[in-house]
Amino acid sequence: MLKELTVENFAKELASKSPAPGGGSAAALSATLAASLSSMVFNLTIGKKAYENLKDAEKECIINALKKTEVLREEYLDIMQEDTTVFLKVMDAYKMPKDSEDEKNLRKIKIEEAYKLALEVPRRLSEKCFELYKYIEIAAKYGNANAISDAGVSALMIQAALEGASLNVKINLASLEDIKLKETLLKETNTLIKEGSIKKDAILKIVENKIGA
Amino acid sequence: MLKELTVENFAKELASKSPAPGGGSAAALSATLAASLSSMVFNLTIGKKAYENLKDAEKECIINALKKTEVLREEYLDIMQEDTTVFLKVMDAYKMPKDSEDEKNLRKIKIEEAYKLALEVPRRLSEKCFELYKYIEIAAKYGNANAISDAGVSALMIQAALEGASLNVKINLASLEDIKLKETLLKETNTLIKEGSIKKDAILKIVENKIGA
Numbered sequence A, B: 001m002l003k004e005l006t007v008e009n010f011a012k013e014l015a016s017k018s019p020a021p022g023g024g025s026a027a028a029l030s031a032t033l034a035a036s037l038s039s040m041v042f043n044l045t046i047g048k049k050a051y052e053n054l055k056d057a058e059k060e061c062i063i064n065a066l067k068k069t070e071v072l073r074e075e076y077l078d079i080m081q082e083d084t085t086v087f088l089k090v091m092d093a094y095k096m097p098k099d100s101e102d103e104k105n106l107r108k109i110k111i112e113e114a115y116k117l118a119l120e121v122p123r124r125l126s127e128k129c130f131e132l133y134k135y136i137e138i139a140a141k142y143g144n145a146n147a148i149s150d151a152g153v154s155a156l157m158i159q160a161a162l163e164g165a166s167l168n169v170k171i172n173l174a175s176l177e178d179i180k181l182k183e184t185l186l187k188e189t190n191t192l193i194k195e196g197s198i199k200k201d202a203i204l205k206i207v208e209n210k211i212g213a
Helices: A007-015 A023-043 A056-094 A101-142 A145-174 A179-211 B007-015 B023-043 B056-094 B101-142 B145-174 B179-211
Strands: none
Touching: A007 A023, A007 B007, A007 B023, A007 B056, A023 A056, A023 A101, A023 A145, A023 B007, A023 B023, A023 B145, A056 A101, A056 B007, A101 A145, A101 A179, A145 A179, A145 B023, A145 B145, A145 B179, A179 B145, B007 B023, B023 B056, B023 B101, B023 B145, B056 B101, B101 B145, B101 B179, B145 B179
């Protein structure tokens, strides 16, 4: 399991000539770190003086946000593994025999199937990245002022993850023959990048204003 | 050592209410992954058919780039640790006694010193992030077409690292009393963000064109 590697060995494995883990898993790890940073901001906020002065509804909102970022953190970590698993399936499909016409046809079908499966993982990741913004916004608005830069880094890393996942959707799409699916997914992924980017900029504005540097 | 934690435990530790590791170390890890991805692109390029058809000077350029990304990967990983170490020194300075006027003055001096030290680490990180662009460009131009999305994710993650490090420079700057140093560093860090962003966009353009989705 990738998550059981040390940070040092994960980086080594990523750098190696083995194609998996690759950018998809790295994007998922970026998302994991983004969720972790938001969790940290909430953990450094709850119970502090400024927090105690908030309204009950606001406190509940923060506690709920922490629960969600913790769930997302685990989900991103699972996707990190999944991305590598489905990528290896594409590689397996390419290794199928292609001597007879029947073999060639079967191989082609299996490759198309494997790519469709492979693109579903970064597609899901990009959608799940977008979900985190709701909670980073809460971290930026209500979070401990000393940890406000961490909410900013969370936004930067989730957008890198979202766009990184989208690049993986696109490279898998390029190998597909299903034109209609290609068009739909391309439009969907570009919209998500744009909307994510707007969220990121809005959060960074809040953060920079609070830092006041 | 942070790099000896498993990926899963690093994410847990980052999410915890202990303020270190925080966004500075997360940014350094993002840089580490960015360098790893560029290394992977070179490792998946060297020795392949398309590579063998390149001119000797181009081959040499790629081999040299791999050496550099491997050095940077180690350096970012060291900075990940260093950021946490210097942050803990700021915390220590705040814990100094402040009963007498002498103690108060000494504490104030030590806090200012600790912040100056603490901001040097993300400042160095942001500069070292910018260095990677030179090699990601080579990966995007000459890299194995099947791994071209990885060059794109590398650019996304190094810019997240650069901007994340810059937020950490800024939050430390905000605590400084040295106005002149503040102005100089703020200008420097904003220039670096802007120039990095231009590099990132140029690389993503090459990558998207090559993917052709």
